[in-house]
Amino acid sequence: MSYNTVKVNSPAPYFCLNKNNEQPEVSVITGRKWNVQTKIENDIKVLTSHNCESTTCLAYYSIGKTLIPTPIESLTDSMVVKGGFIKLDCPTNEQIQILEKKIKDDKKSMEPIIVMISDDLGSVIFEQLNLVSKVASKIELLVVDLSVCLEHSNVSPQSLNTIENLLQILQEALPENIIKNILVLNTNFGAHGSVLYLGNTGDSFNLQSNTSDILDPSSVATSVIANRSHGYEINESVYGAIEFVQNSYLLGLKSGQPNYMYNIELPLNHMLKDECFEAQKMRISKLVRSPNPIEEDFFEYLINHMLVKPHWQSYVNHDFVKLIADGTLDINKFRFFIEQDYSYLVDYGRVHCIAGSKAPKLENMEEELVIVGRIRDEMAQHEKRLKEYFGVTDNSFFKNIKRGPALNNYSRYFNDIAKRGTWEELVAALTPCMMGYGVAALKYKGKVTAKKGSLYEEWIDIYSCAGYEDGMKIGQGLLNHIARTAAPDQIERLVRIYGEVCALETKFWDAALAY
């Protein structure tokens, strides 16, 4: 019987680089009574998503409807603290006492850092902790829900209407020499958010969410200790935890569940792309790819696609260009645009460099470098404008342009496609700028009513001249090229990218008009 031999390589260097990195170990100790397994499984997902090894200790098992306490000996066995990073999730007295003993006995291990989540801000938990000051002194952060603060403070919900009041309550609630830092989740001062109080530095932070999702305190606490275990400061770790959990809700699954794995890449994606792996040898001849859906001109296909058309239309028919063409655009708005555009072109150039680096052929790489040259020219024109018309004298000005949100969002999008995208995806992301400016300007060719020789007339000219049109033809050709070379299942992604970038272009001009 015949067979194929496939060598399974050693890990790629980019994996090996991680070999020397210690992978932190986080222990989860939970005394919660309901759905303990579910809770633990959730913690393991979150810790894994943070590149942490996890060990767990459960006070109870809920089997069906029945609840079974873990026998003391196996409670002791399963409580591993060697990692030194511990999440205490509403622990039982027993667990705290075992932990106390472990910390005392285990001389070798590092001083543990503990994040505790509590259903009780007040007396009870602290009585527990006072019994075992050793544990208490290791608790770096207490995580609670706002409702808990209200429950265990003698203020009415109404009167707890400012952060100042909350911080007051926290100081009173936290006895001397015990837990100094506390994070209160799901507050609602102005915006929905969380409040971090750092007792030992006196700093306080109001972290405003842009959603009203109720963050799960347990997941936040787990993310905090995970970030801590990677060496981040407590304040950074808290920020990262809230951002992470919030993203998990915003990118949640159809089922409404948070998606804690949104940042994880399937290893196999990597292996199949890497020519040094022999994965390709596993291909079975029978497999055939479905044919490429694009027949007509891809550019036409794109701008008429339901995911693109609305964004493309609002982009190329933008008032910003109309106002330039008839010369009525407020000159300050134009200056703002030029400044933002200058800063944008730096990023645009960068991303073309990356596109070059990912180009399939050396020629494509050099094409990109030529474009980078053109971009430098455009930047020079902007410099000229700003110096001649807007009294810019110092060259340092260009390095210190204040970047607005529209520009930042656009850049961030570019940076990501640059980092993760294929060459085809980069081309899809880079083309809307080039095609759109041309299409928008061409509508006014010969119809410009702005003053002759004015900045505005010149600007329309640049993007409607024959030379620019030639460039557009190249761009269109490139789009058709990638449409033919891209894998069929990639086309939809290219379409989405093209549409998303058109939307970013529109917002870019919106920002100028709104300036």
Added chain:
Amino acid sequence: MSYNTVKVNSPAPYFCLNKNNEQPEVSVITGRKWNVQTKIENDIKVLTSHNCESTTCLAYYSIGKTLIPTPIESLTDSMVVKGGFIKLDCPTNEQIQILEKKIKDDKKSMEPIIVMISDDLGSVIFEQLNLVSKVASKIELLVVDLSVCLEHSNVSPQSLNTIENLLQILQEALPENIIKNILVLNTNFGAHGSVLYLGNTGDSFNLQSNTSDILDPSSVATSVIANRSHGYEINESVYGAIEFVQNSYLLGLKSGQPNYMYNIELPLNHMLKDECFEAQKMRISKLVRSPNPIEEDFFEYLINHMLVKPHWQSYVNHDFVKLIADGTLDINKFRFFIEQDYSYLVDYGRVHCIAGSKAPKLENMEEELVIVGRIRDEMAQHEKRLKEYFGVTDNSFFKNIKRGPALNNYSRYFNDIAKRGTWEELVAALTPCMMGYGVAALKYKGKVTAKKGSLYEEWIDIYSCAGYEDGMKIGQGLLNHIARTAAPDQIERLVRIYGEVCALETKFWDAALAY
């Protein structure tokens, strides 16, 4: 009381891009009796590392030393198959019957795909399955350990010494119309490895590991179903699973445990780098960075560092250069080197493009583009050599150079640093080539005994001429620049990269001599 306000942004676009991607859900149904929780926790780690949502169903709970069977009703409740991707881990009869019923009842859900791991290749499991052909017909792959095959076949370990024999046994062991595909792990035909038999296409694969680690069948099965759930073919999924588990062992933790999270990036790393996040606002003034350890010239520091010195020495004192200098290098080895180097320069140019794209200043970006120009010149020289001395006539030759393993490993390393590395890391990776060739060639300046005007004399000249020395000075300056700008904790990483690249350079010349 004063406090700082920090806006927690919406997810970055690179996260949002995932929003529309369905996240696959994989169900794990396990009937194993011992350490069930541990097994399940392991599966959750592996599935999370594959960006899969997981649901679990346990037949037993081991609490301390006591073993408690899950009551039938909660067994039924907890068995969710809506995802359609199921891992059956030595299931109990009860579980198989519940699953059978679920599949029958659940008309809406897709036809499930099942990967089963079995401690029993033969009779027992198949009797179970024959009862419930519905489940059996959905089992796409059976994963077993070689020892299982031996146990359930009447051949002796001695006589099972070829893959042919094994495949024979598999065909006999697999009854008609049941499971067609089978993966046997931890075989030992020549190299340690695994054998995949695809009954429905007749293909067989011998996947040779480069380690003798015993792969855990359970983790492999989980990785297979995870890859399947992302739409990969069964053969690709198996390759990915074996590669993944093998890497997990090779990159294992100090404790000897496999590291399933080696491919996961901490989300907070991203957030702190991204200027669109407000994480920086969380900084506390008190925090101070430790000073940079590098005082003297960083290049000197590097080549004398214990992680670099041995690699640097064997690189710059390589016989390859000596043989060129005294003109005794076999011309075919030289030709091979020139071809590989030509192909290398394409990658080298690419990575300089990426370095440009990551450069902190526009000037640095343009410097990189200048270098890319120089690289093109070097390539032109190689083209000239190959045409004048080695009878290359067709330009397509250059695109079709056969890449050797040394070149591929080097490129793969570059590609990764390019993808994940900072600008500083890229500079550290790109400099050894430039500095090393100079240092190696300079040793022979004026001492070349190769024929005047020969290829070899010319080659030494190129890398020892004044112009090249100037270039080296720039490179050295760049190294000192990054040593000053890099974060202290980054220096060690830069050192490691520099050493690793020196090792790759040595192997590159080794390959030429071994040609």
